[in-house]
Amino acid sequence: MVIEPNSQSSFDKTHPMSLSTKFSYGIGEFAGEVTASVLVFFLLFFLTNVAGLSAGLAGTVLLIARAWDAINDPLIGWLSDRTQSRWGRRYPWMVIAAIPLAISFALIWWVPPLSGQALFLYYCGLAFIFHIAFTSVVLPYTTLGAELTEYYNERTSLISYKAGFSVTGSMLGLLIMQGTISVVDDPARQYFIAGSICGAIAALSTYICVFGTYKRFKLLQKKRTEVSRPPTLPIQQQIRIALSNRPFLFVVGIYLCSWLGLQVTASMLPYFVVNWMGLEENHFTQMAITVQGTGLLVMAGWNYLGQRWGKRKVYCTAIPLTLIAQAGLFLLQPGQVVAMYGLAVLAGAGLAVAYLIPWSMLPDVVDLDELETGQRREGIFYGFVVQLQKIAVAIALFMVGRILDAAGLVSANGEDIAADVAQPDSALLAIRWLIGPIPSLVLIGGIIFAWMYPITREFHEEILLKLSERKREQTQ
Known part of the structure; x- marks a missing residue:
């Protein structure tokens, strides 16, 4: 049975997604892009030229962060699928993890009074904490695209807001870091101030996304099929x-x-x-x-x-x-x-x-x-x-x-x-x-x-x- 391309459910006709919902969802992209763009362009340089780690230890910090990322992405995705609360499956993760995300990101750019192995362990620990908080915000946020609308065309429209804010967030992170570096003289303070600003933007954008999209989420969940229950299969079987x-x-x-x-x-x-x-x-x-x-x-x-x-x-x-x-x-x-x-x-x-x-x-x-x-x-x-x-x-x-x-x-x-x-x-x-x-x-x-x-x-x-x-x- 083939449906006409312009057909749409009665729910979508009577409850189109508002511009404010799309905007709120899009601004949530700042949490991932503002922080990620700064990390990609500046972290290695900061660890070697400002914090004082050797290139070998700095590279090991980045390797540990990548290895932990490879583990926690599917794990947190699986756990969020199984989460049950009056706020749904995704929002509790975002609300709880937003503040740790901001704090840990700022502390990545702080140079503690340590050296050698102790300094290396500090940044390894921060990388571990940051990537837990980062994934706990960004992954549930990303899945909201499937939970805010069921309509084919409306999803394309919603993701266009996400994509637009993704590019904007990447540019914003670079501009904040470069602007702060040009204004503040002390290198250690430059990065810490910029990191704190970017972390605060990440947390604020998360909360704007949560409170700006929750009404739409609840409206759609009332009509979603009851078969959409939390999965009970083991994670290995779900992956297969x-x-x-x-x-x-x-x-x-x-x-x-x-x-x-x-x-x-x-x-x-x-x-x-x-x-x-x-x-x-x-x-x-x-x-x-x-x-x-x-x-x-x-x-x-x-x-x-x-x-x-x-x-x-x-x-x-x-x-x-x-x-x-x-x-x-x-x-x-x-x-x-x-x-x-x-x-x-x-x-x-x-x-x-x-x-x-x-x-x-x-x-x-x-x-x-x-x-x-x-x-x-x-x-x-x-x-x-x-x-x-x-x-x-x-x-x-x-x-x-x-x-x-x-x-x-x-x-x-x-x-x-x-x-x-x-x-x-x-x-x-x-x-x-x-x-x-x-x-x-x-x-x-x-x-x-x-x-x-x-x-x-x-x-x-x-x-x-x-x-x-x-x-x-x-x-x-």
């Missing part, structure tokens, strides 16, 4: 069932390819701008802002097209824009600065869908899983995807470092300016391949996965119809 969900595997492929391609390109930008183009380092920040700012500006347009064309077609239309930009960057020559910024705009226009489409597909997968198993397990599915985002960052940085090292990249010492260090032709060629063709191959994989993704608008309407029929049968 999740991995047997074919559409979920396609979403995983889309997400992993999107973020690997994005992270490789992002990690190569400073090398490309400074070493290949021969420009000042401030051009790197301006290029990053150009890409992210363009993505933010076009997000509404992709959301509009996604509601009319479908998620799969929008992804397969947008990503080729980034492929063209990457080809252009590979061919770009020093001195072609205007063309470089034009290609940054084109890349941002395409990469915007990497923030939008995979997250809007995932709630549809959760609905299919509920139809097939009789259980709603957003936490397990979202835990896998959040975990993959972190793994993608680690893989991208590892790959880039190994390739550049093999190509003979010359590192700048403490007194050198990176642009003044002469790089061998082999290193410059590796930089160009890593900014263009290699991430392009990964993104092409994402297009293939998206084209094979089976849940169309019509298919999803059938899922909702069958879930509704099941509810009526149980209430008779």
Whole structure:
């Protein structure tokens, strides 16, 4: 049975999601993006150049944080699926963990009166606490996308707010850190003040999200099928069932390819701008802002097209824009600065869908899983995807470092300016391949996965119809 593409349940017609609910949900993205962007760009430098840890110990802190992340994402997802309270399954985690998130993030940027092994243990302990609080806020928050609306198009609209605030939050975190560093003279105080501001924003945005979306959540839960009970299967069995969900595997492929391609390109930008183009380092920040700012500006347009064309077609239309930009960057020559910024705009226009489409597909997968198993397990599915985002960052940085090292990249010492260090032709060629063709191959994989993704608008309407029929049968 096929439902007309523009059909919608009577609930969605009489209870459309308000703009304030979408805005409140989107602002919750600040909790993850403001903190994560600062960590990615500044933490290693802070640990070695401000806190005084050796590079080896600083790298071990980051490794421990990544290893703990790999464990706590699916674990907290599983526990939140089993949580029962009058506030639902997700909100208690967010409300309780928001303050520890803010405090632990601020303390990461504090230099205690310790040294050596004691200082190393301090930062390991903070990393452990922070990542528990971070996952306890970000993972339940992410799953709310599946619990605030059941309608195919409305989910795309909701996730567009999340994606827009994701880009904005990333830019905000960088601007806060850089602004504080430029105003405060003492390096230790610079980072602690900036970390405290970012931590406070993370906690405040969490509470705005909770109180701004709770009314909508309660309204939808009143009509949700009674079969959506907390799962009782062991976590190992739930993981096996999740991995047997074919559409979920396609979403995983889309997400992993999107973020690997994005992270490789992002990690190569400073090398490309400074070493290949021969420009000042401030051009790197301006290029990053150009890409992210363009993505933010076009997000509404992709959301509009996604509601009319479908998620799969929008992804397969947008990503080729980034492929063209990457080809252009590979061919770009020093001195072609205007063309470089034009290609940054084109890349941002395409990469915007990497923030939008995979997250809007995932709630549809959760609905299919509920139809097939009789259980709603957003936490397990979202835990896998959040975990993959972190793994993608680690893989991208590892790959880039190994390739550049093999190509003979010359590192700048403490007194050198990176642009003044002469790089061998082999290193410059590796930089160009890593900014263009290699991430392009990964993104092409994402297009293939998206084209094979089976849940169309019509298919999803059938899922909702069958879930509704099941509810009526149980209430008779």
